Amino acid sequence: MNEDKGFYGLGIAPGILDIIAKIGFKKPTPIQEQAIPIAVEGKDVMGIAQTGTGKTLAFGIPVAQRIMQGGGPALVIVPTRELAIQVAESLETVCLPLGIHTATLIGGEPISKQFRQLSRRPQIIIGTPGRIIDHMEQKSVSFLKTKILVLDEADRMLDMGFAPQLRRIKAEVPEDRQTLFFSATMPEEIVSLAKAYLKLPVRVEIAKSGTAANNVSQELFFVSQETKPWLLEKLLGEYRGSVLIFSRLKYGAKRIAAHVRAMGHTAAEIHSNRSLAQRKESLEGFKNGKYRILVATDIAARGIDVNHIELVINYDLPDNAEDYVHRIGRTGRAGLSGHAISFARPNERNDVYAIERLIRSALPVSKLPILSGSTTPIPREEREFRPVRGPSRSFGSHGPTRRGAPARRTSGFGRSARPGGRRPYR
Incomplete structure (x- = not known):
């Protein structure tokens, strides 16, 4: 371990150590401590770590150092534009003092702005697969001299259907490159993807693939769709800090945000129906305290x-169990403790079981509080948001009863989900 030496002893160049000290970082996170010494030597890395563990600097510091040592330009591919912006901001804290310039290639903003960034010959390009390919087709960028390829949140890119775009980009990058591959989960399809990109990689695993952060306490309520707004109001009244609420659908996110505002809370929303400027404003407002509550869909978040x-409140359970890990990883960051509460409808038991199998732990089930005292009127658009009745689509199946699992409430919950069915609303 490197606890007493901080960032010293990881093979980081003195100039970069000075920058890290000025930023105020004193101790590397586990993923940084393990990945940086490997990556600065030019080796391929397969990193498995949850969100909020310092992954960006785990690859950002080695990328900056390799470039300073003549290791060539780098390409960083991420699944969403919001993540691209966050990664660019984080990398710039280390890179700009070194004279290393970056360009961010994302959809939702004028491509002419990105042409200007590229004209300055940036050493690091951060982008989403679709916009990177747009620039490839317009001949505004070439990756023939790229020496470092970074895939961040690779599991999410695969979930979003970016495998064809990734293959196309990979074909344009030299084979004699260094590849840094990071993912929060490592199912078989991600392992196959990693094999196609990596050469003799060193595997760095901070937590077992699919596990939830130890500093995030978890709680589950079985609740009808009609009761969710009142339970949400009750919970928001009990917590005074910042709250992130997840909805599976963009329409749901909009309606939930309207309901939260009707309660008197400051709330913003992030989903695909919002422009990039609106999403930036919402995120910045959430960061600086203008909004206490942020409602988001999985992709936008x-x-x-x-x-x-x-x-973190899962107003709707996610479409797959891996997304649950990503969602709750938004709290409990930077060594702080966090709490995650999930709402599950009675016919979503199979989905709950799938999450429990993935995280290797039973979700503690809480008894519904008395909700009759709720007085906030639900906005019309929220009242109209009712599920279309039908069987639930399951991404899991019933498993054997686990020893030590918490007792589950059974009365009044209706029937269980039927395997192979569809979710009640889309």
Whole structure:
């Protein structure tokens, strides 16, 4: 371990150590401590770590050092534009003092702005797969001299269907490159993807793939769709810090945000129906305290990197169990403790079981509080948001009863989900 030496002893150049000290970083996170010494030597890295563990600097510091040593330009690929912006901001804290310039290639903003960035010959390009390919087709960028390729949140890129775009980009990058591959989970399809990109990689695993952070306490309520707004109001009244609420659908995020505002809370929303400027404003407002509550969909939330989130609420369960790990990883960052509460409808038991199998732990089930005292009127758009009745689509199946699992409430919950069915609303 390197606890007493801080960032010293990791093979980091003195000039970069000075920058790290000026920024105020004193102790590397576990992923930084393990990945940096490997990456600065030019070796490929397969990093498995949850969100909020310092992954960006785990690859950012070695990338900067390799460039300073003549290691060539780097390409960093991320799944969403919000994450691209966050990664660029983080890298610039180390790179700009070294004279290393970056360019961010994302959708939702004028491509002419990106042409200007590229004209300055940046040593690091950060971008999303689609916009990177747009520039490849316009011949505004070439990766023939790229020496370092970084794939961040690779599991999310695969979930979003970016495998064809990644293959196309990979074909343009030299084979004699260094590849740094990071993912929060490592299912078989991600292992296959990693094999296609990495050469004799060193595997760095901070937590077992799919596990939840130890400093995040978890709680589960079985609740009907109609009761969710009142339970949400009750919970928001009990927590005073910043709260991140997840909705599976963009329409749901909009309606939830409207309901939260009707309660008297300051709230913003991030989903694909919002422009890039609106999403930036919402995220910045959430960071600086203008908004106490942020409502987001899974894809839009990938760039959220805020250390002070006290509570994550899964208003809807995610489409797959891996997303649960990503969601709750938004709290409990930077060594702080966090709390995650999930709402599950009675017919979503299979989904709950799938999450429990992935995280290797039973979710503690809490009894519903008395909700009759709720007085906030639900906005019309929220009242109209009702699920279309039908069987639930399951991404899991019933497993054997686990020893030590908490007792589950069974009365009044209706029937269980039927495997192979569809979710009640889309």
